Every structure is written in C-alpha cells, then in structure tokens.
Amino acid sequence: MPGILVFCETKDGKLKKVSREALSIGRKLAEKTGGDLAAVVVGSQAASLAADAGHYGAKKLYAVESAALDSYTTGQTTAAVKQAVDDFKPSVLLMGGTSNGRDLAPRLAARLGVGVASDVDQLDWTDGKLRARRSIYSGKVFGRVEISGTPAIATTRPNAFSAEVVAGGGAADVVKVSFTPVEVKSKLLETKTPEAGELTIAEADIIVSGGRGLKEAQNFSYIRDLAHAIGGAVGASRATVDAGWIDHQHQVGQTGRVVSPNVYIAAGISGAIQHLAGMSSSKHIIAINKDPEAPIFRVADLGVVGDLFTILPALTEEVKKAKAH
Amino acid sequence: MNSVVCISQVPDTESRIKIAADGKHIDEAGLKFIVSPYDEFALEEAIRLKEGKGGDVTVVTFGPDRSAQALRECLARGATKAMHIKGDSVDADSLGVARVLAAAIRTLPHDIVFFGKQGVGTDNGLVGPMVAELLDVPQVNVVTHLEVGDGKLTAHREIEGAEEIVECSLPAVITAQKGLNEPRYASLKGIMAAKKIPIDTRSVADLGLTDSDVFHQRVTFVGLETPAEKSGGRKIDGADPSAAAQEIIKYIREEAKAL
Ligand SMILES: Cc1cc2nc3c(=O)[nH]c(=O)nc-3n(C[C@H](O)[C@H](O)[C@H](O)COP(=O)(O)OP(=O)(O)OC[C@H]3O[C@@H](n4cnc5c(N)ncnc54)[C@H](O)[C@@H]3O)c2cc1C
Ligand SMILES: Nc1ncnc2c1ncn2[C@@H]1O[C@H](COP(=O)(O)O)[C@@H](O)[C@H]1O
Numbered sequence A: 001m002p003g004i005l006v007f008c009e010t011k012d013g014k015l016k017k018v019s020r021e022a023l024s025i026g027r028k029l030a031e032k033t034g035g036d037l038a039a040v041v042v043g044s045q046a047a048s049l050a051a052d053a054g055h056y057g058a059k060k061l062y063a064v065e066s067a068a069l070d071s072y073t074t075g076q077t078t079a080a081v082k083q084a085v086d087d088f089k090p091s092v093l094l095m096g097g098t099s100n101g102r103d104l105a106p107r108l109a110a111r112l113g114v115g116v117a118s119d120v121d122q123l124d125w126t127d128g129k130l131r132a133r134r135s136i137y138s139g140k141v142f143g144r145v146e147i148s149g150t151p152a153i154a155t156t157r158p159n160a161f162s163a164e165v166v167a168g169g170g171a172a173d174v175v176k177v178s179f180t181p182v183e184v185k186s187k188l189l190e191t192k193t194p195e196a197g198e199l200t201i202a203e204a205d206i207i208v209s210g211g212r213g214l215k216e217a218q219n220f221s222y223i224r225d226l227a228h229a230i231g232g233a234v235g236a237s238r239a240t241v242d243a244g245w246i247d248h249q250h251q252v253g254q255t256g257r258v259v260s261p262n263v264y265i266a267a268g269i270s271g272a273i274q275h276l277a278g279m280s281s282s283k284h285i286i287a288i289n290k291d292p293e294a295p296i297f298r299v300a301d302l303g304v305v306g307d308l309f310t311i312l313p314a315l316t317e318e319v320k321k322a323k324a325h
Numbered sequence B: 001m002n003s004v005v006c007i008s009q010v011p012d013t014e015s016r017i018k019i020a021a022d023g024k025h026i027d028e029a030g031l032k033f034i035v036s037p038y039d040e041f042a043l044e045e046a047i048r049l050k051e052g053k054g055g056d057v058t059v060v061t062f063g064p065d066r067s068a069q070a071l072r073e074c075l076a077r078g079a080t081k082a083m084h085i086k087g088d089s090v091d092a093d094s095l096g097v098a099r100v101l102a103a104a105i106r107t108l109p110h111d112i113v114f115f116g117k118q119g120v121g122t123d124n125g126l127v128g129p130m131v132a133e134l135l136d137v138p139q140v141n142v143v144t145h146l147e148v149g150d151g152k153l154t155a156h157r158e159i160e161g162a163e164e165i166v167e168c169s170l171p172a173v174i175t176a177q178k179g180l181n182e183p184r185y186a187s188l189k190g191i192m193a194a195k196k197i198p199i200d201t202r203s204v205a206d207l208g209l210t211d212s213d214v215f216h217q218r219v220t221f222v223g224l225e226t227p228a229e230k231s232g233g234r235k236i237d238g239a240d241p242s243a244a245a246q247e248i249i250k251y252i253r254e255e256a257k258a259l
Helices: A017-033 A047-056 A073-088 A101-110 A217-230 A238-242 A272-280 A308-324 B037-053 B069-078 B094-106 B127-135 B187-197 B211-215 B241-254
Strands: A004-007 A037-042 A062-063 A094-095 A114-118 A121-127 A129-136 A142-149 A150-154 A171-177 A186-192 A207-210 A233-236 A263-267 A284-289 A302-305 B003-006 B010-011 B033-035 B058-062 B083-084 B112-116 B138-149 B154-159 B162-169 B173-174 B199-203 B219-225 B234-237
Touching: A004 A073, A017 A094, A017 A121, A017 A150, A017 A238, A017 B234, A037 A047, A037 A073, A047 A062, A047 A171, A062 A073, A073 A101, A073 B187, A094 A101, A101 A114, A101 A150, A101 B094, A101 B138, A101 B154, A114 A129, A114 A142, A129 A150, A129 A302, A142 A150, A186 A207, A207 A217, A217 A233, A217 A263, A217 B112, A233 A238, A263 A308, A284 A308, A284 B154, A284 B241, A302 B241, A308 B241, B003 B127, B010 B069, B033 B037, B033 B069, B033 B094, B037 B058, B058 B069, B058 B094, B069 B083, B069 B094, B069 B187, B069 B199, B083 B094, B094 B127, B094 B138, B094 B211, B112 B127, B127 B138, B127 B173, B138 B162, B138 B234, B154 B173, B234 B241
Parallel strands: A004 A037, A004 A094, A037 A062, A062 A171, A094 A150, A114 A150, A207 A233, A207 A263, A263 A284, A284 A302, A302 B234, B003 B058, B003 B112, B058 B083, B083 B199, B112 B173, B138 B173
Antiparallel strands: A121 A129, A129 A142, A142 B219, A186 B162, B010 B033, B138 B154, B154 B162
C-alpha cells in the first residue's frame, strides 16, 4: 500500500501549523494512492500528539520517543526519521519547509538515495508518481517536477496548503518506533530569541512590511503598530535591513524569506524584482506608495496611492475599531 | 586550515528568463551568468579563514564550459586553487550534483566545505546537506556567523524568529546565509594573479563516477510555465487617509476573509 508519511514538528506541545498543512495535503494524496496517512513525531512527548495528528487525518502516529530528540540536531533526527521510514515504508514523505525541515530533507534523501523537491506549493499523485510545482527564478517561472524513488520527498511551502480538520477524525494509533540514539558530531549550545513574542514572517497569515519610504529606523513603529493591531508579523525590504533599521530575520525577498501569507501589506516599498520574488505569491496584496508608477502596484490587488505616514495610522485605528466589534 | 568552496553559476538575478523550446529548460541564449549570490558569502568566509590561519581555498564547480569563468572570478577574489568538473549539470538532479562534488572533495584537503544556502534561481537548498551526508560529516545550514577553533567550529544558524548556536567537529559542511560577511570585490592585482593559476579540469569519469550515478534523475522537470501576469488590481487615491483606511478594511474583510 503506497502510504504517505509526514514528518511533523511541534511548538508548545502542539503540531506546527505548517505540519498540519503538510498532513492535510498528505491526506489528499493518500486518498489517491489508496494508502494510509501516517505522521512521525520525535521527542520524549511524541505520543501526546496522537489526537492533534488525528484531527488532520493521520491514521497512525509513529512516535520516536527519546530525550535525545527533544532539541533538533541533524544527525539524531535524520536517524530517527530514517527508522520510521524503514518501519512504515511510505511511497511519499512530506515535511514542512521550515529551517529544520529543509535541513533534514536533503540529508535524509542522500541517505536513502532518493530525490527531494523543495518548497513546493502544489502536490499531486498521477500515474503512480508524485508531482509537484515549485516557483523558480524569483517567481518568473513555475517548474513542474516529477519525483521518483521510494519514498519521494517534498518540503511544503508554509501557507501554500490549507490545514483542514477532518470531521470525526479520532486520535491516530500510536506506533512506537524503537530507537537507540546515535553518536552525533554536533550539538546545540544555545537558542537566542531576540524578539520574544513577536510573530515570525515564515508562517504568519498577515504580514505588514515596510520599506525605505519609512525614511528612518524609528518609523518602523508605524509598521509595528499596525502589525500588532491586526495580529500580523513585521516584514521589511532589503533596503531597510541594509540600512540597519531592522533585523535580517524580517527581510522578505530573494535574499530574505519567501512568504505567501493570506494578506501582505507593503508600505513604502517600491517593488523591486528581488522583493517581488519573496511575496508575489501572497494571496491578497495591498500596497501603499506615494508614487503611482511604483512597480509594486503591478502585483497589488488593492493599491493605495498616498502617504504612508497618514494612511498607516488611520488604518491602525480602523483595525482597532473593527476588532472591538 | 583548508577550505573547499562549492560554487554554482546562475543567471543574473535581473535577467529576463525565457523558457526553451523543449519546455523543460530555460533558454540560455543572451543570459548573463554570475556566481550565485550566497556562494559569494561562502567564498568570502573561506578567504578570511585562510588570511587568519593559512591554508588553501579551493573553489569547485560542476558545470559546462561557461562555468570556468565563475572559477576565474573566485580566484581573482582570493581563492588559491580551482577545480572544474565539466559536464551538463543541468541534466543532473541535486543528488547527482552532490555525488560529483563529494567525489571531488574527497581528493582535496578540506577542514570546512562551504556552500551557499541555496543556488539563486532554482532555490533548492539541497546540495550542501547532501554532500555532508555523502562525506559523513556534520552540517550547519543557513549560517550567519562562524568561529573556527581547534578541530571544531561554532556557527550561528538562522531559524524561524530565532538563532541557534551550534558546535560541531571538523571536517564540516557550512551553508552560507546573507549577513555572514560583506564579500569583497576582486582587485586588479587579484585579477592579474588569478590568470596564472591553472584550473584543474576533470570529467565525471575521472572522479570514478558513471553517467548513471550522476545523470539518473530522481527529480525531473516535466514542464516549465510562466505564471499568469498579474494585471494589477484596483488603485485608489489615498489623499483622504480615513476613507482609504476604510477601503482597505473592507477589502481585507470581504476578499481575504480576515479580521
Ligand atoms: C542580488 C540581490 C538580492 C536582493 N534581495 C532582496 C530581497 O531579498 N528583498 C528586497 O526587498 N530587496 C532585495 N534586493 C534589493 C532590491 O533590488 C531593492 O533595492 C529593494 O527592494 C528596495 O527597497 P525599498 O522598496 O524599501 O526601497 P526603494 O526602492 O527606495 O523604495 C521606496 C519606496 O517608498 C516610496 N515612498 C517614499 N516615501 C513614501 C511615503 N511617505 N509614503 C508612501 N510611499 C513612500 C517610494 O515611492 C518608493 O517606491 C536585492 C538586490 C540584489 C541585487
Ligand atoms: N553544479 C554545482 N557546482 C558546484 N556547487 C554547486 C553546484 N550546484 C549547487 N552547488 C552548491 O550548492 C549550493 C546549494 O545549491 P542548490 O541545492 O542547488 O540550491 C550552492 O549555493 C552551491 O554552493
């Protein structure tokens, strides 16, 4: 039976959103292959995710329970997921295109001698093969790829697939994977979280981004205020990052992050090709720019020609009012 | 301290990309090729290590004839050796490329093997970790800061909304992220000196690999397509900020179904 296995990551004891998205597209693939959908979770609390994984359609949860897997290291997690693959023998292995997913997928693929498609935004099963769509050359081209080998591996672009709860989806059956930690050559010394509590652009549903039109570092407060009111993350153009106004973590674009939120608001951003590469696949794009000829308007669904210093505060007020109702 | 830097040659990021007649490749005619931008951070870091601790910086690429130019540019910036494995790398998938590079690296002294976090254009981000696996060495990906000590390194790795500090033994694979350093330009002296350095040119067979090791594709492009040109949506005048704000809210509510 050509089963689908999804490597799921957790945050605060719950499945990450991108893992739920991967499970949901995995479930659709499983309907086509006629196989089972299973999740693999690693770490000492792995089995506690059975209900969460079940909600998103997983029939089984491969739990690799070991304290050695509580923080991510390439060597340990690769060995653990490889063990689950050997046990379940899936046709397809999916994982969210997170930092760890993108660290793990190629390492595991080389161990298994199979192929990977990175950061895919569509997936399908046709003629017994996994097919995927990827955006390449800064979004100037879509490539359709066929992934052969067993399992065929893909990492999913955050927000590209919707996470769908399955009606009546009970908890997944827990299958314990026997695992002996391997000797690894690297260790995690420290995790630094600079802006605790701030949403990250990678998985946010709404992103408010600022560009050089903000004029100076302190004016990022206009962006932060709106982001905070609307419940979104703060993004930035490279020009503002290079100027030192904001940390690189926030940069959207070719040399920053590629994002595809539901709503992307660009204020004071001209829309250079390298910026568009990072955000043009957003579902709803709103641009605020005082130059009616700014290239950002070519990709904007709603373009507002005007001064961000008057429009952003008005918008923040309106959002607060709307939320109060 | 010896480093190997794997570099790929990619179309200039400003290029207009045209799909070739077969519908599966891009049309290379008239394209300007550059060293992939992330590979520049990788190269710069290796050169700085050499300047601090001595040793060689060998740049390696697997690609067609045109890739020799990319190696020349790296030599001009300060790499000390270059190896060109000639072949149609576009017809190999990432694991095929990784096998070629791993075979080449095994013949070279290496304490650290540097890559870009991804090749700009195809944006796979696969080759570095695949090579690390084939060489059985640890990897740290998306690195923004690096310190190299005795037999080990400490690297800062960018993750979602945070940074991890990872220590690992040498030899190791590092994939470079923007922010790692500020790459230098080639000096005239460097350009002249680079001309005297021979490029070690090899074939896939010279490395003991068969075509089926390299060109058996596990990931194949079945078709390329140009995204539907966005026509640009509605444009409104923002002279009245509160009216504009109300329009935006209406749009977010009704179209995006958010708020
Ligand atoms: C290899 C390479 C990689 C790159 N990668 C990236 C990347 O990842 N991300 C990225 O963003 N860029 C990237 N760039 C840079 C990119 O080319 C642009 O330089 C950059 O995006 C410009 O940033 P900006 O839009 O903030 O600034 P500008 O282009 O200066 O635009 C500022 C805009 O603000 C508007 N404005 C000014 N005042 C106001 C006001 N009061 N109200 C409203 N609007 C106002 C102006 O009309 C203008 O359109 C890259 C470039 C290269 C060469
Ligand atoms: N053909 C190649 N020759 C040498 N290095 C390469 C080649 N392809 C990819 N690389 C290296 O691997 C990195 C990641 O590439 P990719 O996995 O294609 O995104 C690049 O930044 C280069 O450092």
